[in-house]
Amino acid sequence: MRVRAQMSMLFHLDKCIGCHTCSVACKNLWTDRDGAEYMWWNNVETRPGTGYPTGWEDQEHYKGGWQRDKKGRLKLVLHSKGGGVAKAFFNPALPELNDYYDPFTFQYGDLFNSPPSEQQPTAIPISKITGQPLEISSGPNWDDDLGGSDIFAANDPSMEGVDDVVRAQMEEIERVVFNYLPRICNHCLNPSCLAACPSGAIYKREEDGIVLVNEEKCRGWRMCVSGCPYKKVYYNWNTGKSEKCILCFPRMETGQAPACAHSCVGRIRYMGVLLYDADKIASSAALPDDELLDAQLDMILDPHDPQVITAARAAGIDEGWIDSAQRSPIYKFVKVWGMAFPLHPEYRTEAMMFYVPPLSPVMSSIEQNMIKLDIPDERRDFELMDELDKARMPLEYLANLFTVGDSDRIRRVLRIMLAVRTYKRRQSVDGVIDEATLELIEEVGLTENMVEAIYSMTTTPTVDDRFVMPPYHREMSLEAIGDPLTAKGSTGFGTIKPPRRGP
Amino acid sequence: MSTNDVLFGVLPYMAATLAIFVGVVRWRREPFSVSSLSSQLLESRKLYWGSISFHWGLTIILTLHLLALIIPSGFEWWNGAPVRLYLLEITGLALGLWAAFGITVLIVRRFTSARVRRVTTGMDHVVLLVIAIQIVTGVWIAIGYRWGSYWGTGVFIPYVRSLLFFQPEPEYIDPLPWVLKTHVLSFFAFLAIFPFSRLIHIITLPLQYFFRPWQKVIANREPPADEYISNEPRTKQFN
Ligand code: SF4
Ligand code: SF4
Numbered sequence: 001m002r003v004r005a006q007m008s009m010l011f012h013l014d015k016c017i018g019c020h021t022c023s024v025a026c027k028n029l030w031t032d033r034d035g036a037e038y039m040w041w042n043n044v045e046t047r048p049g050t051g052y053p054t055g056w057e058d059q060e061h062y063k064g065g066w067q068r069d070k071k072g073r074l075k076l077v078l079h080s081k082g083g084g085v086a087k088a089f090f091n092p093a094l095p096e097l098n099d100y101y102d103p104f105t106f107q108y109g110d111l112f113n114s115p116p117s118e119q120q121p122t123a124i125p126i127s128k129i130t131g132q133p134l135e136i137s138s139g140p141n142w143d144d145d146l147g148g149s150d151i152f153a154a155n156d157p158s159m160e161g162v163d164d165v166v167r168a169q170m171e172e173i174e175r176v177v178f179n180y181l182p183r184i185c186n187h188c189l190n191p192s193c194l195a196a197c198p199s200g201a202i203y204k205r206e207e208d209g210i211v212l213v214n215e216e217k218c219r220g221w222r223m224c225v226s227g228c229p230y231k232k233v234y235y236n237w238n239t240g241k242s243e244k245c246i247l248c249f250p251r252m253e254t255g256q257a258p259a260c261a262h263s264c265v266g267r268i269r270y271m272g273v274l275l276y277d278a279d280k281i282a283s284s285a286a287l288p289d290d291e292l293l294d295a296q297l298d299m300i301l302d303p304h305d306p307q308v309i310t311a312a313r314a315a316g317i318d319e320g321w322i323d324s325a326q327r328s329p330i331y332k333f334v335k336v337w338g339m340a341f342p343l344h345p346e347y348r349t350e351a352m353m354f355y356v357p358p359l360s361p362v363m364s365s366i367e368q369n370m371i372k373l374d375i376p377d378e379r380r381d382f383e384l385m386d387e388l389d390k391a392r393m394p395l396e397y398l399a400n401l402f403t404v405g406d407s408d409r410i411r412r413v414l415r416i417m418l419a420v421r422t423y424k425r426r427q428s429v430d431g432v433i434d435e436a437t438l439e440l441i442e443e444v445g446l447t448e449n450m451v452e453a454i455y456s457m458t459t460t461p462t463v464d465d466r467f468v469m470p471p472y473h474r475e476m477s478l479e480a481i482g483d484p485l486t487a488k489g490s491t492g493f494g495t496i497k498p499p500r501r502g503p
Numbered sequence: 504m505s506t507n508d509v510l511f512g513v514l515p516y517m518a519a520t521l522a523i524f525v526g527v528v529r530w531r532r533e534p535f536s537v538s539s540l541s542s543q544l545l546e547s548r549k550l551y552w553g554s555i556s557f558h559w560g561l562t563i564i565l566t567l568h569l570l571a572l573i574i575p576s577g578f579e580w581w582n583g584a585p586v587r588l589y590l591l592e593i594t595g596l597a598l599g600l601w602a603a604f605g606i607t608v609l610i611v612r613r614f615t616s617a618r619v620r621r622v623t624t625g626m627d628h629v630v631l632l633v634i635a636i637q638i639v640t641g642v643w644i645a646i647g648y649r650w651g652s653y654w655g656t657g658v659f660i661p662y663v664r665s666l667l668f669f670q671p672e673p674e675y676i677d678p679l680p681w682v683l684k685t686h687v688l689s690f691f692a693f694l695a696i697f698p699f700s701r702l703i704h705i706i707t708l709p710l711q712y713f714f715r716p717w718q719k720v721i722a723n724r725e726p727p728a729d730e731y732i733s734n735e736p737r738t739k740q741f742n
Contacts, residue, residue: 081712088539088709089558096547097618129545130617195717198709206722219707220538237545237622240538281718502536503626503700 002278003301003312005321005470006189006209006352007247007271008330009261010340011182012458013358014417015268018145018180020044022260022269026184029259030246033499035238037103037128040140041245042260044182048156048397049143051181053099056231057157057344063093064229065192065347066285074286074348076195078227084198093226097237101138103128129237146178158400177392179358181401182268184260185232185245186343186351187211189276189299190285193244196227201242208273208472209352210247215499218242229347239499253474257467271467272328273321274352275301275312285348289404293345300335303328324470329457330354337454339413341402357398357410359417385440388414412444416454419444423451510688511673515666518694525698526706539704545618549608557605561634564598564641572663575656582653591652592645599642606635626700633692640686648683659687 026042045051059065063078078084078093106123114121127134159167187204191211194202201217202224204210213224213233220240224233233244248258256262261269276299284295301308303325312322325331333340333356340354388411389395395407395414403409419441426433441451457465504512530537543550571578582588610631613623644651662675676684697703 076717085709085712089554090551091543092551094543094547097544129621131621132617190718194719198712199707200709200711200715200719203719203721206720216534218538219704219709220541221709222541222543235541235544237542239535240540241535278720497535499535501622502533502538502540502703503624 001301001308001311003275003308003315003317004206004209004278005312005317005325006187006274006276007252007470008187008209008274008328008352008354009184009247009258010270010272010330010333010354010356012268012270012333012356013179013181014356015266015458016044016180016182016358017266018044018046019265020141021263021265022182023140025259025263026245029248031243033238034128035236036234036243038097038100038140039234039236039243041232041234042182042184043140044180046141046144046146046178047181047401048159048178049146050155051183052140053095053231054138055099055155055157056095057229059229059347061093062095062229062231063226064231065227065349066190066195067348068286068288072286074282076192076227077229078192078196078223081198084196084221084223087223088198088221091222091226094222094235095225095231097129098138101140101142102134102136104134104136107133158397161400161405162394162396179393181343181355182260183230183232183343184258184353185211185228185247186230186349186353187245187247189278189281189296189350189352190348191228192347192349193224193228193233196223197221198223205249208247208249208252208470210249211244212246212249213242213244215239215241215243229344229349230351236499239501241499252469253472255469255471257469261467267461267466269466270329270333270461271469272330273303273325273468273470274328274330274334275303275308275317275322275325277301281350285350289346290406292348293341293404293406293409296342296345296350297334299350300331302335303331318471318473320471320473324468327468329461329466329468332453332457337416337450339416339454341409343401345402346404355402356417357402357413358393359414359421385415385418388418415444416446419446420451420454420458423448424455505677507677508673510684511662511676512671514688514691515671515694518691522694522697526703529698529703530706537703537707538701539707540622540701542619542622545622546612546616549612549616553605553608553612555605556601557609560598560602560605561638564595564602567595567598571652571656572660575660578652578656588650588653592650595652596642596645599638599645603638603642606631606638610635626696629696630700630702633689633696636689637686637693640682640689643682644686648680 023040023042023044027040031037031039031041040052043052051057056062056064059077065077066074067077069075079087104125105128107126108123110123111121125134125136126132187209188211189209191202191204194204194211197218198221199217199219201214201219203212203214205212218241220235220242222235222242224242224244225231225235227233228244233242235242248256248260251258251262257269257271261271280295280299284292284299287295303309303312303322309322312325313319330340334354340356342351342354345351391414395410396405398410399405399407423433423437423441426437438448441448446454543554578591581591613619613627613631658675658679662672665672665675676687693702697705
């Protein structure tokens with residue numbers, strides 16, 4: 001057992017309101033620069049939909065992630081090492097700018113400089129790259145809230161395997177069912193962006209698992225962009241370097257949650273430490289598809305287990321981190337309650353950002369253009385339990401996103417969430433909890449204490465409940481390279497040079 | 504000293520000094536500035552036709568030039584039979600034309616794509632010009648002064664060797680026609696602009712990729728005192 005720590009984020013999708021505050025916080029902080037305008041290190045997609053960049057989940061096209069070859073070995077989908085170097089002159093699997101969008105602004109000067117006239121002056125859109133006028137025809141959230149969904153939702157790769165009847169139902173009511181999927185870099189345990197980089201510029205930080213591009217070593221081969229199945233590395237066309245989400249490490253090193261999490265309006269985001277067994281990374285990523293998810297979850301260690309604690313200390317993990325891991329909300333959701341999964345575990349990168357699948361809206365049908373729930377009020381809670389297959393957001397679809405197609409696992413989580421809801425409703429509305437409800441929570445594998453814990457962590461958590469930030473002790477790691485006092489009051493990058501494009 | 508001596512006896516040293524000295528300084532002090540500066544994201548269709556032809560054509564031709572320098576006897580032996588000489592010459596010409604096609608596409612692309620124009624600098628024009636001159640004169644020589652791989656071993660090889668051994672004998676070049684002189688001179692120009700332009704990405708060919716494990720983990724934690732060696736972050740790797 002080789003214990004390592006990972007900073008992990010959890011998204012409670014049931015709570016996301018699709019406000020994009022997270023994306024804007026990130027953009028203002030990190031990517032508001034020439035060459036980075038089109039980068040959305042954090043983006044929020046409407047599902048079903050094709051996401052950003054368009055169709056990023058189509059790995060036959062983009063060749064991201066890993067695959068298991070016939071002999072059971074782990075291979076990059078993108079290339080072998082020789083192939084990667086041979087393709088240095090042209091990378092056929094690179095998304096083009098049009099797969100993202102042409103970043104635009106408006107010619108605001110026209111508003112002030114226009115000569116007096118009958119009409120109001122307008123500011124025409126212009127490309128931020130060329131400065132030329134532009135017909136805006138796509139953008140980072142072009143299909144937001146299912147806008148234009150007959151094009152976008154129909155092309156969603158995760159719809160594959162959703163059976164035709166369900167698909168027809170979704171299409172029939174496509175205007176009333178969707179949910180949001182916020183995405184950042186998953187800071188994977190087995191990152192394929194890193195493996196695809198010929199220059200060796202990408203690395204994973206041992207102390208917190210953040211995956212970073214060393215901009216001084218990056219030579220602009222762009223293999224990481226293709227290699228990442230989540231398309232979370234972006235090529236800066238201005239500096240000629242690749243960039244990605246840095247999980248706001250300068251914020252985390254000073255005890256603050258990443259900006260996207262901190263600004264989240266729906267308070268759907270949680271941050272915490274996970275301890276995992278680094279010895280199992282390579283072997284568990286090479287398992288057959290149906291064993292992948294379990295293997296990945298098994299790598300996460302119990303931070304209360306004395307053996308794990310001893311091993312963690314031996315690996316040089318700080319007491320403060322072990323304590324954080326024990327209080328980690330991520331650990332509770334993922335391991336104790338079993339309510340959260342990584343996004344697309346079948347990409348075999350062992351993504352370390354977790355998602356609680358969305359419960360509502362549950363189910364309905366349309367009669368004469370009226371949306372109607374099919375179940376009488378008194379029986380609703382219990383009926384819903386058994387009728388999850390009729391959920392408006394099909395289980396198969398969620399299973400394609402989070403559990404390699406295993407809809408039973410999604411059903412189990414949704415049943416837990418429904419049971420908690422039922423219990424709390426009995427408690428707060430009726431004032432008593434009837435036998436049937438108690439049976440129900442037992443049936444889904446919960447105790448009353450767990451119900452209360454899940455409820456309070458979901459509904460009424462404070463900032464400190466949501467973000468359990470470990471002590472980074474930058475002063476200690478700085479001691480290794482010099483006098484920590486020289487770095488007093490500073491954080492993150494050290495000396496900052498403006499990112500100037502080379503000649 | 505005649506003009507010929509300056510151009511072919513002194514200039515090469517100046518160009519090489521620039522290339523090595525400035526190249527090393529830039530590589531070490533401004534690593535951020537070293538990049539292929541790819542514009543594939545902005546335009547990819549024309550790049551596909553231009554970049555692949557240009558890079559491969561040029562890489563193979565340069566390798567052949569280098570081979571001729573290292574093992575001229577091998578070339579002499581090979582060219583001993585006329586069939587093989589024809590074969591080599593035709594291959595060389597084909598590669599030259601391939602590269603010429605590539606650079607034509609690249610030049611057109613630079614000038615026609617608005618997005619690519621945005622990231623084009625004056626130095627990029629110089630680079631394209633110098634390489635275009637090299638390719639055009641190269642193809643010209645292959646057609647107009649045929650059997651270069653045969654007679655070249657008696658003229659260019661001794662000349663380049665004299666340069667490499669610091670006893671320049673520019674006389675070898677003096678009697679040659681101007682096309683050949685231009686071909687040689689443009690190479691020195693290439694060397695001279697190499698460290699000041701995007702050409703520096705040539706030495707970034709990522710061969711270390713073959714020798715590293717797939718994954719790379721770097722620790723920034725305080726190492727135990729006895730392990731403390733340098734201020735480089737320690738690297739741990741698996742797979
Ligand atoms: S999600 Fe992040 S760590 Fe994982 S492969 Fe993509 S860029 Fe790399
Ligand atoms: S800020 Fe939070 S609620 Fe709003 S879109 Fe982002 S993740 Fe969802």
